[in-house]
Amino acid sequence: MLEVARALPQWFTREGLEEMAQDFELHDGFVATEGDEIVGFITYETLAVDLAELSWMGVRPEYQRRGIGKRLLQLAQERLIAQRIKILQAATAADSVLYEPYARTRAFYQANGFRDYRVDRGYFPNGDDRLLLQKEL
Ligand SMILES: CC(C)(COP(=O)(O)OP(=O)(O)OC[C@H]1O[C@@H](n2cnc3c(N)ncnc32)[C@H](O)[C@@H]1OP(=O)(O)O)[C@@H](O)C(=O)NCCC(=O)NCCS
Numbered sequence: 589m590l591e592v593a594r595a596l597p598q599w600f601t602r603e604g605l606e607e608m609a610q611d612f613e614l615h616d617g618f619v620a621t622e623g624d625e626i627v628g629f630i631t632y633e634t635l636a637v638d639l640a641e642l643s644w645m646g647v648r649p650e651y652q653r654r655g656i657g658k659r660l661l662q663l664a665q666e667r668l669i670a671q672r673i674k675i676l677q678a679a680t681a682a683d684s685v686l687y688e689p690y691a692r693t694r695a696f697y698q699a700n701g702f703r704d705y706r707v708d709r710g711y712f713p714n715g716d717d718r719l720l721l722q723k724e725l
Pocket of ligand 1: 599693699700
């Protein structure tokens with residue numbers, strides 16, 4: 589999974605990869621495989637009895653736009669619904685952050701039923717705004 593994330597340097601910094609490695613030990617998730625190779629992943633954590641957050645997600649660049657992300661999200665949602673989770677949330681950089689790769693990330697969430705929920709001004713250590721999105725399961 590970290591290898592997939594390393595193939596996505598526009599999204600994941602060295603610090604991001606370190607945080608991710610720790611989260612992978614604790615969070616549930618699914619991987620997409622092609623033969624023996626992992627080509628995509630999704631992880632999530634439960635925050636309250638009815639609320640979960642999508643922590644990390646990535647699909648190798650050459651496998652993107654083939655529906656793998658959507659399928660991984662569906663699998664996570666099915667598992668969370670079985671656990672009686674009602675709301676799934678996801679966080680990313682807000683559109684005040686002029687960085688095109690994050691516009692693609694927001695487009696993925698919005699195409700998959702997430703609605704903008706809240707913007708937290710200056711949330712990230714570098715001062716960037718955070719967009720919180722939510723989806724009812
Ligand atoms: C976000 C990500 C996991 C999506 O994976 P994917 O397998 O490419 O997504 P899908 O093929 O299932 O896309 C589903 C829909 O989302 C939307 N979408 C996905 N990528 C998009 C893009 N680059 N631009 C616009 N819309 C996009 C489209 O509506 C797409 O349907 P379509 O291809 O029929 O038009 C992948 O782009 C990725 O790894 N991004 C970098 C890391 C990241 O942003 N992670 C999330 C935060 S941790």
